[in-house]
Amino acid sequence: AQSVTQPDIHIxxxxxxxxxxxxxxxxxATPYLFWYVQSPGQGLQLLLxxxxxxxxVQGIKGFEAEFKRSQSSFNLRKPSVxxxxxxxxxxxxxxxVGGGSQGNLIFGKGTKLSxxx
Amino acid sequence: xxxxxQTPRYLIKTRGQQVxxxxxxxxxxxxxSWYQQTPGQGLQFLFxxxxxxxRNKGNFPGRFSGRQFSNSRSEMNVSTLELGDSALYLCAxxxxxxxxxxxxxxxGTRLTVT
Numbered sequence: 001a002q003s004v005t006q007p008d009i010h011i012x013x014x015x016x017x018x019x020x021x022x023x024x025x026x027x028x029a030t031p032y033l034f035w036y037v038q039s040p041g042q043g044l045q046l047l048l049x050x051x052x053x054x055x056x057v058q059g060i061k062g063f064e065a066e067f068k069r070s071q072s073s074f075n076l077r078k079p080s081v082x083x084x085x086x087x088x089x090x091x092x093x094x095x096x097v098g099g100g101s102q103g104n105l106i107f108g109k110g111t112k113l114s115x116x117x
Numbered sequence: 118x119x120x121x122x123q124t125p126r127y128l129i130k131t132r133g134q135q136v137x138x139x140x141x142x143x144x145x146x147x148x149x150s151w152y153q154q155t156p157g158q159g160l161q162f163l164f165x166x167x168x169x170x171x172r173n174k175g176n177f178p179g180r181f182s183g184r185q186f187s188n189s190r191s192e193m194n195v196s197t198l199e200l201g202d203s204a205l206y207l208c209a210x211x212x213x214x215x216x217x218x219x220x221x222x223x224x225g226t227r228l229t230v231t
Contacts, residue, residue: 008151022196034219034220036222041227042224042225043121043207043222043223043224044207044209044222045222046219046221049219080214090160092160094163095173104150104162104165104173104175105150105152105160105162105209105220106162107159107160108159109159110159110160
């Protein structure tokens with residue numbers, strides 16, 4: 001079954017420190033992977049996506065993610081965290097049902113990021 | 118280009134009632150998906166509509182239904198509300214549906230069932 005695991009429920013980092021949020025997926029075919037961010041009381045904003053090609057993808061707000069097929073991982077990174085990055089982050093995989101792609105995402109449980117001043 | 122809009126933003130209903138939520142996708146997008154977000158279960162897929170047809174459905178009871186209009190706007194309906202239906206309901210639109218297309222989310226409708 002397709003699934004996404006985010007091992008860290010809550011992470012606290014100091015402002016200016018680097019960040020890495022972990023994401024592991026279980027998938028039988030080439031995955032379509034996404035990272036979203038959700039601020040309190042808001043919807044989800046797409047940070048970046050991986051479909052194919054270069055395994056290091058750049059996103060908005062200075063985020064990047066690296067796809068590692070051998071480790072079934074798609075970790076999100078940022079070299080220097082800002083206080084405004086405090087939010088919840090969700091990793092997702094585009095589902096594959098039956099013989100064709102379907103329009104739904106399978107999400108991890110999310111990682112809540114707190115930023116210390 | 119305007120983003121995905123959802124109305125209403127907040128809703129309080131009583132057990133046993135029914136509710137209808139509305140979603141207007143980004144202009145030109147033909148696929149609309151609905152998700153339920155709760156603290157316990159996280160983000161769960163409800164259903165997806167494309168060109169007025171339900172193309173995919175998640176594992177939810179029949180009390181949850183939806184539809185899509187010719188202008189791609191979508192509604193979802195929950196009948197006979199239960200306390201466990203309290204959640205943030207998120208709508209997402211994409212150009213054509215399918216896992217290879219980015220989904221853009223609206224701000225959600227916060228439903229509270231008392």
